[in-house]
Amino acid sequence: MAEAAAVGAESLASGQARAARAVLGQLVLPGEELLLPEHEDAEGPGGAGERPLRLSPAPRSRVRVVCGPGLRRCGERLLVTKCGRLRHKEPGGGGGGVYWVDSQQKRYVPVKGDHVIGIVTAKSGDTFKVDVGGSEPASLSYLAFEGATKRNRPNVQVGDLIYGQFVVANKDMEPEMVCIDSCGRANGMGVIGQDGLLFKVTLGLIRKLLAPDCEIIQEVGKLYPLEIVFGMNGRIWVKARTIQQTLILANIFEACEHMTPEQRRQIFSRLAES
Numbered sequence: 001m002a003e004a005a006a007v008g009a010e011s012l013a014s015g016q017a018r019a020a021r022a023v024l025g026q027l028v029l030p031g032e033e034l035l036l037p038e039h040e041d042a043e044g045p046g047g048a049g050e051r052p053l054r055l056s057p058a059p060r061s062r063v064r065v066v067c068g069p070g071l072r073r074c075g076e077r078l079l080v081t082k083c084g085r086l087r088h089k090e091p092g093g094g095g096g097g098v099y100w101v102d103s104q105q106k107r108y109v110p111v112k113g114d115h116v117i118g119i120v121t122a123k124s125g126d127t128f129k130v131d132v133g134g135s136e137p138a139s140l141s142y143l144a145f146e147g148a149t150k151r152n153r154p155n156v157q158v159g160d161l162i163y164g165q166f167v168v169a170n171k172d173m174e175p176e177m178v179c180i181d182s183c184g185r186a187n188g189m190g191v192i193g194q195d196g197l198l199f200k201v202t203l204g205l206i207r208k209l210l211a212p213d214c215e216i217i218q219e220v221g222k223l224y225p226l227e228i229v230f231g232m233n234g235r236i237w238v239k240a241r242t243i244q245q246t247l248i249l250a251n252i253f254e255a256c257e258h259m260t261p262e263q264r265r266q267i268f269s270r271l272a273e274s
Helices: 002-014 203-209 215-221 243-258 261-273
Strands: 065-067 071-074 077-080 084-089 097-102 115-124 127-131 138-141 161-168 176-178 197-200 226-231 235-240
Touching: 065 071, 071 097, 115 138, 115 226, 115 235, 127 161, 138 161, 197 243, 203 215, 203 226, 203 243, 215 243, 215 261, 226 243, 235 243, 243 261
Parallel strands: 065 097, 138 176
Antiparallel strands: 071 077, 084 097, 115 127, 115 161, 127 138, 161 176, 197 235, 226 235
């Protein structure tokens, strides 16, 4: 990590841009510029065909690239805004895929489309104020529930847990949540049950748990019957048959981030025997 940071700092100080394909999985620093080769260039990373990544339409542009968190478009350049490891997801049907910076930030920043767990803190007119762990509360309309009308209002009280998704998330606007999908269905969203336990974990662990091939979820599912809800804002709600099992599951999730696969297997085997 120290060597990667030194390389990134040296590149940033010298003003040299690095090829995005050559630094995948490596540390990138705020202010650094990334380059991406076009499709017709076959010289490899660092070749003469490298040029700044352009997101705006251009006559010679043949690669469509999506910038995720940690990257920002500044004119015709792509700048790094967060310190972390550069990640890339291959496109499904052509294009350059998605690039983003995987960073361990503490405060959650609302992103449109993210599913989060919030706490209703106040009711203001026809909207609810929901604490989502961001810099300001999100707004939730009473009509943003399945089957809600002006006469049939949802039973939402201050202190309830809400599982929903963002439809508006902009740095210049108040974030807005809904508890329905594009078809008007709840699809699992809405008020979470009164029982269970809500606790917080790091944002990096949430992304790890929501990965399709996450072994932790598969191993936990074999221990006890449970209900669990993950929020991209670092909150987890879990409910098992007994309070003891619920506390055990919460302790497992909080500790598994810093455990090796072998240590996790030992813990799960001991719990299965008991």
